[in-house]
Amino acid sequence: MDTSYPNTQLYINGKWKDADAGETIDVINPAFENVIGEMAHARKADLDEALDAADKAFIKWKNVNPFERYKILRKAANILRDRSKEIARIMTIEHGKPFGESLAEVNLSADITDWLGEEARRSYGRLIPSRSSEIYQMVVKEPVGPVAGFSPWNFPINQAVRKIGGAVAAGCSIIIKGPEETPASCAELVRAYADAGVPDGVINLVFGIPSEISEYLIPHPVIRKISFTGSTAVGKLLASMAGLHMKLVTMELGGHAPAIIFDDANVDNAVQMIANNKFRNAGQVCVSPTRFLVHESLYDKFVDGFVKISESQVVGDGLNPDTTMGPLAHDRRLDAMEMFVSDAIDKGAKVKTGGKRKGNKGYFFEPTVLTDVPSDAKMMNEEPFGPLAPIVPFKNFDDVVEEANRLPYGLAAFAFTNSAKTAEKISSSIESGIVSINQPWMPVVEVPFGGVKDSGYGKELGSEGLEAYMQSKFITQKSSIWLFFIFNWITKRLNQFIWYTNFML
Numbered sequence: 001m002d003t004s005y006p007n008t009q010l011y012i013n014g015k016w017k018d019a020d021a022g023e024t025i026d027v028i029n030p031a032f033e034n035v036i037g038e039m040a041h042a043r044k045a046d047l048d049e050a051l052d053a054a055d056k057a058f059i060k061w062k063n064v065n066p067f068e069r070y071k072i073l074r075k076a077a078n079i080l081r082d083r084s085k086e087i088a089r090i091m092t093i094e095h096g097k098p099f100g101e102s103l104a105e106v107n108l109s110a111d112i113t114d115w116l117g118e119e120a121r122r123s124y125g126r127l128i129p130s131r132s133s134e135i136y137q138m139v140v141k142e143p144v145g146p147v148a149g150f151s152p153w154n155f156p157i158n159q160a161v162r163k164i165g166g167a168v169a170a171g172c173s174i175i176i177k178g179p180e181e182t183p184a185s186c187a188e189l190v191r192a193y194a195d196a197g198v199p200d201g202v203i204n205l206v207f208g209i210p211s212e213i214s215e216y217l218i219p220h221p222v223i224r225k226i227s228f229t230g231s232t233a234v235g236k237l238l239a240s241m242a243g244l245h246m247k248l249v250t251m252e253l254g255g256h257a258p259a260i261i262f263d264d265a266n267v268d269n270a271v272q273m274i275a276n277n278k279f280r281n282a283g284q285v286c287v288s289p290t291r292f293l294v295h296e297s298l299y300d301k302f303v304d305g306f307v308k309i310s311e312s313q314v315v316g317d318g319l320n321p322d323t324t325m326g327p328l329a330h331d332r333r334l335d336a337m338e339m340f341v342s343d344a345i346d347k348g349a350k351v352k353t354g355g356k357r358k359g360n361k362g363y364f365f366e367p368t369v370l371t372d373v374p375s376d377a378k379m380m381n382e383e384p385f386g387p388l389a390p391i392v393p394f395k396n397f398d399d400v401v402e403e404a405n406r407l408p409y410g411l412a413a414f415a416f417t418n419s420a421k422t423a424e425k426i427s428s429s430i431e432s433g434i435v436s437i438n439q440p441w442m443p444v445v446e447v448p449f450g451g452v453k454d455s456g457y458g459k460e461l462g463s464e465g466l467e468a469y470m471q472s473k474f475i476t477q478k479s480s481i482w483l484f485f486i487f488n489w490i491t492k493r494l495n496q497f498i499w500y501t502n503f504m505l
């Protein structure tokens with residue numbers, strides 16, 4: 001497969017351009033650790049240009065009717081589909097994930113674009129009966145204004161599209177800080193929207209030092225809404241900054257999903273589904289199953305099955321068609337995996353398979369299964385965001401619920417059971433934004449996605465994915481005395497007519 005890789009420019013006010021000061025940041029291929037290209041590095045002058053463009057574009061874009069916006073989004077979705085193989089190739093080179101996963105991500109992003117465009121046509125307001133026949137009361141939905149979006153590297157397109165698509169569909173403009181680890185595929189998403197006819201200034205794409213950009217954009221008076229996906233620690237920092245400046249916020253933060261296997265579950269099915277799900281994107285997924293809580297009666301069988309699936313993973317370059325798990329996306333994750341494993345071993349955990357870096361070139365880490373992991377081990381408390389599977393036995397329902405809800409996270413949870421009663425009970429007991437029973441859930445466009453507790457607030461996807469970029473305005477109007485008489489006269493005539501026709505029939 002072609003291994004060429006494009007450099008990435010900033011996209012501001014409808015133009016692809018180098019940074020004002022000419023600075024760049026290197027991009028590294030995580031499978032080979034070599035520099036493959038560069039991206040433009042935005043500083044304040046570039047951000048000012050983007051702010052000015054977003055401000056001016058918003059005034060026009062908010063008045064473009066939803067049907068026109070929908071048509072542009074539909075076109076963008078089709079462009080993404082047409083270019084999906086080339087975009088997926090670029091994504092795999094800069095991120096490392098297997099080509100098939102990249103391709104699925106581009107196609108899902110096209111579906112998200114379609115969905116948000118369609119939702120724009122359904123951004124209904126409502127009429128509310130008033131206490132006086134002279135008064136009309138209505139609620140209309142309006143775009144919130146220019147948005148600052150911060151999108152991470154684990155899904156270079158799928159995370160950015162929720163923010164860009166939501167903002168554009170709602171009638172907002174957006175400045176998106178793309179992922180510095182994976183800039184080129186994110187830029188291809190923006191290119192698809194631009195080529196579909198999104199007007200200049202509505203989408204602006206920048207890269208740089210994340211803290212420098214957020215500290216400048218969030219307090220800026222032009223920006224009305226912040227949307228961030230990333231770690232809980234950074235999310236709290238940005239949310240507090242946004243709160244200080246009274247900005248609307250969507251925070252899609254970390255998770256630590258419990259995966260519970262009850263004693264009546266089909267253990268073979270459960271292990272097959274959940275273990276393969278664990279190694280998707282090398283475990284760098286906020287909804288990845290993370291703490292495997294298995295009823296003691298099935299424990300040994302589950303561990304054996306999990307080890308088998310882990311050892312069957314083909315770890316390698318994502319462009320190789322046999323690869324099922326690529327490298328970690330950057331060297332920080334490799335250091336983190338080594339830290340999590342050695343900390344668990346120090347505290348008494350046993351490594352059943354994996355546990356170390358694979359080779360000495362590329363950020364590869366072995367699919368890893370651990371048992372006897374105490375609850376004070378770091379991996380049982382902090383989001384590992386990698387291919388680590390600690391498996392822990394439990395005795396009864398109350399104990400497992402207590403363990404599942406022990407952490408401040410609340411993004412996703414999984415449970416396997418053949419009992420409808422247990423399924424209902426666990427769904428209502430778990431503190432989580434998403435609960436998936438008997439299946440390895442993956443994001444779909446029609447349903448809301450987001451967490452509770454420290455996993456953040458606000459939703460992406462579903463109808464909520466558009467709502468997040470709109471605000472309600474209440475309008476009340478007292479009709480003029482003439483309008484009032486005319487309205488009353490029409491209503492009386494209409495009533496007479498209805499009475500008369502009913503009578504005649």
Ligand code: NAD
Nearest residue numbers: 151152153210211214230231234252253254286332383385
């Ligand atoms: P990190 O916390 O440094 O960065 C996470 C993301 O936040 C990156 O995209 C980064 O560009 C951005 N970021 C960091 N500081 C920022 C700031 N001050 N202003 C604006 N954006 C900022 O960690 P990392 O090493 O890149 O990733 C590791 C951790 O991040 C993981 O353990 C995981 O918890 C979390 N993460 C979560 C998601 C998710 O989907 N929720 C995605 C990526 C990373």
